[in-house]
Amino acid sequence: MTPSPMDPRPSAKKNRIDSLAATAGGGTATAVKDVHVSAAGKVGDTGGVSLIASAWARLRRNPVFLLGAAITLVFVVLALVAPWIAPHDASKRIPELLDDLRPGAIPGPRDGFPLGSDEFGRDLLSRLLVGARQTLIVGVFATIFGLTGGLVLGTLAGALGGWVDSVVMRVVDVMLSIPSLLLAVSIAALAPRPSQWTVIIAIATVQVPIFARLLRGSMLAQRSSDHVLAARALGVKPQAIIFRHMLPNSLGPVIVQSTLVLATSIIDAAGLSFLGLGNSDDRQPEWGQMLGEAQRLIQDYPHLAFYPAICIIIVALGFTLMGESLREALDPKSRR
Template identity: 65%
Template sequence: MVLNANSKKARIDELAESTARSDVDAGGIKDGEGVSLIASAWERLRRNPMFIIGAVIVALIFLMAIFAPLLAPHDPTARDLIDQVSANHQVPDAQDGYPLGGDTSGRDLLSRLIYGSRNTLIIAFGATGFAFVGGLILGTLAGALGGWVDSLVMRIVDIMLSLPSLLLAFSIAAMFGRASQTTVIVAIGVAMTPTFARLLRGSMMAQRSSDHVLAARALGVKPSAIVFRHMLPNSLSPVLVQATMVFATSIIDAAALSFLGAGNPDDTSPEWGQMLGKAQDLVDAFPHMAVYPALCIIAAALGFTLMGESLREALDPKSRR
């Protein structure tokens, strides 16, 4: 019995020594430094081909907008081909120096497409920023205070969500006396605000019962500090992902408002949606006038959508692959 006990003890000592020499702990997990959520998400994003494709498309659009004066062969407002419009009563065809031809006012179509990326991104940024700030205020009030404030805010949000976003945006744009780029930004921003508000409110409601918030309350931390230091920062991840998706929606809605006649009427400042809206009467005779801006809108929306979906998968533990 003594010999058997000594052999068991020796065996246990050998196993303990082998475990100590390995880089695996008792639970079978390798010892190493922890990885933050952002670093872990980036590691998955860089291996995701959809994210890479979307990022390349978005990067090209941003570069085109930034370096528009260098890329555009002509002034987008100069009516260099007006003589051909007056003589032939048609849209100028492609020719030397004008690879895509001109529009009904004799202006270079390629230059207008390049400069149009600027105003398109301005509308997307402006509408998304407006909706983000509005949703941040409403969602924080509803998620942090609860009670009758939560009920009031959510009933307003429900009423806004009951209407299609495009119909709501068109109704808001129609309230202004004169359509402009600012009215388009405000109309789309207001229509998108309920999405951010409901998403942030749900995320903050989940944070209210989390361990770190309960611990902060037990330690006597002020309610305002709990909201802005603990609940709000940990609730922004899904909202930031949604902002990427709203970029794509804002570009499409801006084109839709221009198509319906509620967009910016000033064609001296080109924008893809505006160009598409003004080309609707020329589709039968000159389809390229609508095809080129439509392709630009589709590419931009696709790029932001691919980035948003990839980012959502990378940050959401339930959809990580």
């Protein structure tokens, strides 16, 4: 229904709109044609936010990451200062404990020895603290060596492609087809004399295919990215494209994976030491080694196995929580 020109309602509606506009403008109506761009103000330049800064902004509000980082920090600090804060020498038998050490009787907690003694009259707390350092050494070096090998294979496969990619990935597939602990046990068993380095090499070898496959996938995604195509169009050398453009932009997921691999390395190292494939010298305690020594007495003295086991579980949990939080913060598909 078309309103009549004499109908006062359109005029009343227009007046109402004009009054609202005047009220919103502070009582002074300004025509649109009289408004200049300079009167609209300026937008402040806040700058861009990098991926790392954006991830850190989310991580510092994530209680899961803070818990994992706190556990990891405590573990690393204790491992570094263990020889200085251990109340007793972890490799020596304590005379005060030997006085009450008898066949079938192991001294329990007492003044100066909060966790008691092991079966040889050595302070259990001191051995746990010193064992943290050995566990950290095995986990860190195994991860570094595995990461290095994975970087070499992943770079060759992802950058060169072709038959090189096929050969490298078939080797990786064969290694991944074998259960990781079984492969580590097989490699460690080849050593004529078990040692700490035997465990490190065995675990590092198991971790190589994990890093290689992950890096290869990231580099394949970078090969078709715009900045790599632009570099090729400009005539940049292939080596420069690989090491200055593709590889640096592919390391993010690999670095995050290394935090998760640390947890796995600690558990695998404990498993190998438990089986007797690690360092046989008990003067240098390690949590897996302590766990293996306690299995004979677990029915009568379960605390000898409980303390090293709970240390392994808590430390592995700390690295896992921190790694999963990093992955969620850096991966846009899993951000919440």
